[in-house]
Amino acid sequence: DTGVSQNPRHKITKRGQNVTFRCDPISEHNRLYWYRQTLGQGPEFLTYFQNEAQLEKSRLLSDRFSAERPKGSFSTLEIQRTEQGDSAMYLCASSPTGSAISGANVLTFGAGSRLTVL
Amino acid sequence: GDSVTQMEGPVTLSEEAFLTINCTYTATGYPSLFWYVQYPGEGLQLLLKATKADDKGSNKGFEATYRKETTSFHLEKGSVQVSDSAVYFCALSPFSGGYNKLIFGAGTRLAVHP
Numbered sequence: 001d002t003g004v005s006q007n008p009r010h011k012i013t014k015r016g017q018n019v020t021f022r023c024d025p026i027s028e029h030n031r032l033y034w035y036r037q038t039l040g041q042g043p044e045f046l047t048y049f050q051n052e053a054q055l056e057k058s059r060l061l062s063d064r065f066s067a068e069r070p071k072g073s074f075s076t077l078e079i080q081r082t083e084q085g086d087s088a089m090y091l092c093a094s095s096p097t098g099s100a101i102s103g104a105n106v107l108t109f110g111a112g113s114r115l116t117v118l
Numbered sequence: 119g120d121s122v123t124q125m126e127g128p129v130t131l132s133e134e135a136f137l138t139i140n141c142t143y144t145a146t147g148y149p150s151l152f153w154y155v156q157y158p159g160e161g162l163q164l165l166l167k168a169t170k171a172d173d174k175g176s177n178k179g180f181e182a183t184y185r186k187e188t189t190s191f192h193l194e195k196g197s198v199q200v201s202d203s204a205v206y207f208c209a210l211s212p213f214s215g216g217y218n219k220l221i222f223g224a225g226t227r228l229a230v231h232p
Binding site for chain 2: 056091
């Protein structure tokens with residue numbers, strides 16, 4: 001078990017370009033989450049997958065953002081026509097299936113992908 | 119909507135001092151509560167959790183008690199070490215039989231000096 005892996009760790013791009021981040025979750029985890037963290041703030045929920053199905057999207061996820069998890073394993077987060085306000089750390093997390101009530105499905109986070117838009 | 123409020127940092131302490139980081143929450147129903155820690159250059163790590171009122175979560179000398187009457191989940195440690203220097207996040211997961219969607223506070227930076 002190598003944990004949650006995210007690539008690239010840091011991406012610098014010019015405004016208007018497209019960027020894609022990849023997340024490889026813990027292999028036996030069915031659930032995958034994307035969060036965004038801006039400087040000095042806590043992570044904010046973006047979206048959630050159960051296997052390959054995207055079951056919830058935050059209002060933060062504008063139409064320039066798209067996330068996929070085509071085979072229920074790795075996931076990608078693409079940002080089109082980047083803006084300076086997109087500069088942030090994008091965090092991926094995964095968890096096993098289990099009840100939130102029991103606390104069984106605790107999230108494991110990756111180290112994040114930092115996006116800088118010039 | 120649901121939210122988490124943490125005391126602002128940075129918190130600066132000398133080694134072996136007592137630590138309290140305050141956390142209060144607003145939520146409907148009965149959320150689960152968590153403390154996560156973020157060391158420099160690393161991902162968020164779960165520090166401790168509590169899933170129902172009066173539960174006490176503990177790990178690595180840190181403790182927090184789920185207080186429904188005061189809607190609080192304050193983090194405490196009796197004697198901090200330099201290695202505890204990090205950013206600490208309080209979080210809640212809304213009452214749900216399904217997935218664990220976390221709502222985080224803004225984080226509190228702790229700096230411990232020798």
